[in-house]
Amino acid sequence: MAADGQDGRWLEGLRVLVTGAAGGLGRALVAEADLRGAKVAATGRRPNIDTADLPAAAIRIAADLRDPDDCRMLVHEAAEQLGGLDIVVNNAATLVCKPFNELELDDLETVWEVNLRAPVLIMQESFPYLCKGTSPAIVNVVSTAGVNGGIAPVSAYGMTKAGLIVLTKAVAREYGTHGIRVFSLSPPAIESEMRRVLPSDLSVATDRVKSMSALGRPAPPPEEIARFTLLTASGEGGLVTGTMIDLSATAY
Ligand SMILES: NC(=O)c1ccc[n+]([C@@H]2O[C@H](COP(=O)([O-])OP(=O)(O)OC[C@H]3O[C@@H](n4cnc5c(N)ncnc54)[C@H](OP(=O)(O)O)[C@@H]3O)[C@@H](O)[C@H]2O)c1
Numbered sequence: 557m558a559a560d561g562q563d564g565r566w567l568e569g570l571r572v573l574v575t576g577a578a579g580g581l582g583r584a585l586v587a588e589a590d591l592r593g594a595k596v597a598a599t600g601r602r603p604n605i606d607t608a609d610l611p612a613a614a615i616r617i618a619a620d621l622r623d624p625d626d627c628r629m630l631v632h633e634a635a636e637q638l639g640g641l642d643i644v645v646n647n648a649a650t651l652v653c654k655p656f657n658e659l660e661l662d663d664l665e666t667v668w669e670v671n672l673r674a675p676v677l678i679m680q681e682s683f684p685y686l687c688k689g690t691s692p693a694i695v696n697v698v699s700t701a702g703v704n705g706g707i708a709p710v711s712a713y714g715m716t717k718a719g720l721i722v723l724t725k726a727v728a729r730e731y732g733t734h735g736i737r738v739f740s741l742s743p744p745a746i747e748s749e750m751r752r753v754l755p756s757d758l759s760v761a762t763d764r765v766k767s768m769s770a771l772g773r774p775a776p777p778p779e780e781i782a783r784f785t786l787l788t789a790s791g792e793g794g795l796v797t798g799t800m801i802d803l804s805a806t807a808y
Contacts, residue, residue, distance in 0.1 A: 565593030567790055570690060571638035573597045573631070575621065575678065576648025578608035580748025581697065584778035585645055586614050588786055597634035600648070621648055621674035622666065631681035641685040643789045646675040646720075647697045653753040655709045663712055671716035672723070679727060679738070686736045691791035693737040696724045700742050700804045707768075708754050721800050728798035737797035741785055744775030744804045769805045 572589040576582040577598030589596045590611035598610050602618035610616065615637045619626035635641050650670045652663045675696055686692035701710050702717025721740050728738040745751070747760040757764045766774055775781075781803060788796055 564591075566792065567643075567786060568593035570594045570642040570790070571597075571635075571640050572643045572645070572786070573599070573634045573638075573641055573678075573682070574645045574647055575599050575630075575674070577610065577614075577616075578604040579648070579750070580746045581743060581778050581781060582647050583608060583610065584782035585647060585785065586610050588779065588782040589643075590614055592786065594643070594786075595638045597630075597638055599630045599634070622669045624673070624677055627674050627677035628681050631678055631685070635682075635685045640689060641682055642689040642691065643693050643695070643786070644678060644682045644686070645695045645697065645785070645789070646678055647695075648674065649697065649699075649713075649716075649750070651710060651713045651750045651753055653708055653710055653755075654712075656711045659712055667712045667716045671713065672719045675720060676723070679731075683731065683734075683736070686731075687734050689736075691793075692735065693739070693789040693793060694727070694731075695785055695789050696720050696738070696740040697785075698724075698740040698742050698800060700802065700806060702742075703800075703802075708758060710754075724800070725798045732797060737789075737793060739788070739793075739796050739798065740800040741788070742800055742802045742804055743781050744769070746775070746778050746781070771805050775803075775805070 572594040574585045577586050578600040586596050586598045596614040598614045599617045599619050605616050605618050617630045617633050619630040698721050699717045701714035702721050706714045724740040745760045
């Protein structure tokens with residue numbers, strides 16, 4: 557894929573919305589979009605979004621994705637402030653690490669609300685804006701846990717990611733007739749707040765995690781993942797829609 561036209565500003569003028577923008581991958585997505593010439597709306601919970609180290613030009617919108625009104629508000633606020641929307645990245649998520657038999661109702665509700673219901677509402681609210689966008693695309697950030705159930709007790713999280721993978725395929729079919737591409741992307745292990753709830757031998761730098769890579773080397777930094785994600789979401793992404801792009805480099 558060509559990536560260095562227009563002095564590397566291959567998102568020039570495009571309007572990008574990123575959820576979970578104060579997190580590990582989210583910060584990298586916002587920085588990369590800004591670097592490549594996009595106008596960016598960064599969302600997350602207050603106070604994290606207020607204190608996050610983000611490019612000065614990025615618009616910050618505080619929203620709690622457990623609140624449906626906040627999900628809708630953040631889309632309209634972003635579209636109003638950016639003058640429309642071209643790329644939406646549903647990146648925010650929350651992880652519960654507990655044996656299946658210990659899961660409580662609140663665990664199930666939290667992962668459902670943040671990881672699946674919020675992307676549903678954000679896609680629906682973004683649709684009219686994306687219909688008027690340039691090479692419009694939605695990226696749903698998922699996980700291999702949504703395919704294989706996870707390598708730790710993360711069944712509730714995996715269940716929501718599985719739902720998002722299938723939902724992406726269904727929505728891609730419906731939105732495709734409006735010229736909107738929708739794909740899911742499964743990143744490799746990223747050292748982030750989310751991973752702190754996992755057992756320590758699943759930290760990114762451990763031999764166990766490195767050995768899971770078919771390439772036998774550590775995952776690339778979030779900046780590299782963000783670049784690939786946004787390049788695929790841009791017009792350079794061509795026919796990529798419906799599918800899950802798996803960057804985990806695992807062989808299962
Ligand atoms: N880390 C990994 O190894 C890994 C592997 C596979 C897939 N993923 C996926 O990659 C994506 C990014 O994860 P990450 O590693 O960057 O995790 P992270 O640093 O923990 O970031 C997650 C983000 O989600 C936001 N979030 C959680 N609950 C929210 C709520 N109720 N309302 C609004 N925002 C909320 C957090 O916002 P606050 O900053 O306000 O808390 C945070 O910015 C996720 O979809 C994750 O499932 C990660």
